[in-house]
Amino acid sequence: MTRSEGGFAILFTFIIAYVFTVMTLPSSLAYLRPEWVALIVIYWVIAIPHRVGVIVAWIVGIFQDVLVGAVLGQHALALSVVAYIAFMLHMRIRVFPVWQQSLSVLLLVGVYLMLVLTVQRTVATTHWTLWYWLPALSSAAVWPWIVLPLRWLRKQYAIN
Amino acid sequence: MITFVILSMVLIFVDHRTALLKPVRYSLSVLMTPIQYVSNTPMRVAEWSSDGVKSKGQLQRENVALSNQVRLLERRVQKLASTVAENKRLKELMNSSEIVDDRVIVAEIVGVDPDPYRHEIIVNKGRNDGLYEGQAVLDADGLMGQIIEVGPVTSRALLISDSTHGLPVHANRNGVRAIAVGSGILDKLRLIHVPDTADLEVGDLLVSSGLGGRFPKGYPVGIVSKVSHDPGQPFAIVEARPTAHLDRSRYVLLVFSIKGSVEEPVEDLTEELPSGKISAIDGGEG
Numbered sequence: 254m255t256r257s258e259g260g261f262a263i264l265f266t267f268i269i270a271y272v273f274t275v276m277t278l279p280s281s282l283a284y285l286r287p288e289w290v291a292l293i294v295i296y297w298v299i300a301i302p303h304r305v306g307v308i309v310a311w312i313v314g315i316f317q318d319v320l321v322g323a324v325l326g327q328h329a330l331a332l333s334v335v336a337y338i339a340f341m342l343h344m345r346i347r348v349f350p351v352w353q354q355s356l357s358v359l360l361l362v363g364v365y366l367m368l369v370l371t372v373q374r375t376v377a378t379t380h381w382t383l384w385y386w387l388p389a390l391s392s393a394a395v396w397p398w399i400v401l402p403l404r405w406l407r408k409q410y411a412i413n
Numbered sequence: 414m415i416t417f418v419i420l421s422m423v424l425i426f427v428d429h430r431t432a433l434l435k436p437v438r439y440s441l442s443v444l445m446t447p448i449q450y451v452s453n454t455p456m457r458v459a460e461w462s463s464d465g466v467k468s469k470g471q472l473q474r475e476n477v478a479l480s481n482q483v484r485l486l487e488r489r490v491q492k493l494a495s496t497v498a499e500n501k502r503l504k505e506l507m508n509s510s511e512i513v514d515d516r517v518i519v520a521e522i523v524g525v526d527p528d529p530y531r532h533e534i535i536v537n538k539g540r541n542d543g544l545y546e547g548q549a550v551l552d553a554d555g556l557m558g559q560i561i562e563v564g565p566v567t568s569r570a571l572l573i574s575d576s577t578h579g580l581p582v583h584a585n586r587n588g589v590r591a592i593a594v595g596s597g598i599l600d601k602l603r604l605i606h607v608p609d610t611a612d613l614e615v616g617d618l619l620v621s622s623g624l625g626g627r628f629p630k631g632y633p634v635g636i637v638s639k640v641s642h643d644p645g646q647p648f649a650i651v652e653a654r655p656t657a658h659l660d661r662s663r664y665v666l667l668v669f670s671i672k673g674s675v676e677e678p679v680e681d682l683t684e685e686l687p688s689g690k691i692s693a694i695d696g697g698e699g
Contacts, residue, residue, distance in 0.1 A: 259530075272447045275524060276453075286527060326422065330417075
């Protein structure tokens with residue numbers, strides 16, 4: 254089991270997540286867009302914490318900053334903190350049934366959104382409403398549909 | 414963990430306060446360009462298919478509408494020629510320098526900021542086409558925003574409706590000056606520091622005044638949609654609707670303004686504020 258095994262598969266999932274993150278949606282749906290990158294990071298941290306951890310999350314976050322034009326470090330900060338919390342809890346979350354995992358994801362994405370917003374409000378004034386927290390709910394809702402294909406991918410490419 | 418938190422915070426600080434990280438962002442954005450393009454594919458496919466499959470009736474209707482519009486525009490152009498000539502004569506009379514037409518290139522919008530709280534678009538022109546930061550972005554109906562980040566082949570533009578954007582405008586009817594700031598809502602701009610006594614009415618056309626030195630002068634920005642006076646507020650509450658189709662345009666125009674074409678010094682902009690305050694105070698006491 255070399256370290257490079259399945260590395261491309263992991264990279265591929267992140268690229269897909271980036272694409273979904275910037276894909277144009279009808280404006281009514283834009284408020285519901287799940288935080289795909291955060292979801293993928295959470296999944297890999299829980300599944301293979303010895304390979305995907307805070308460092309990977311941080312690098313992924315830097316690229317997300319560039320992609321969405323945020324101040325560099327904003328998403329990196331949020332993702333690395335979320336990865337850290339997920340890493341601390343990964344033993345517990347792993348044995349949860351999927352719906353209970355969704356609840357954990359709700360909280361994790363909530364933390365992520367909170368950090369992103371904090372930085373956002375520090376560097377600029379933003380128009381902000383309670384709708385801002387909707388992605389946490391939608392992320393939790395799509396979690397089961399994230400887990401299944403990723404589990405399949407893991408089996409397929411023997412990512413351990 | 415702590416290291417990364419601190420590292421992120423340092424990065425945020427450095428990137429926010431200085432321009433040191435520009436080259437880093439510039440080179441990383443090259444890597445992310447394919448993702449922008451791929452994410453835009455569904456929209457392109459939808460557009461391509463709706464362009465390709467059009468019924469004959471639809472085409473005929475469109476044709477009629479377009480030729481009508483051409484006739485209308487031609488009539489206006491005829492009038493314009495004489496107006497331009499007259500304008501030139503008058504300018505020569507006043508010994509002022511002739512204003513050269515701004516050079517313009519057309520760009521296509523390839524992406525929209527996914528965050529509904531930030532109004533930014535990505536266009537398919539970059540440094541290779543000569544774009545620069547602060548360049549004005551227009552559509553056929555008015556001013557849309559300005560370029561804030563230039564990559565090699567794509568650039569990011571901030572729309573005038575973003576809550577961090579502001580631009581100096583004046584009313585076309587009587588030249589009343591104001592600053593239009595974005596509200597975070599696509600079809601609303603706010604005019605700040607407008608004295609209660611200012612002569613602004615619903616329906617007034619606001620055009621860019623060019624006072625900030627950023628935007629070229631005389632492009633339509635918005636139409637005043639609401640003027641209300643609240644005795645408890647120091648200034649009148651004035652809102653405007655942008656004339657540009659901020660959410661519908663597909664192609665945008667990028668204006669290369671000629672250096673030195675801004676006649677008024679920037680100080681003019683700040684002069685207005687104290688006088689506005691004074692008259693507001695007067696109004697409050699009276």
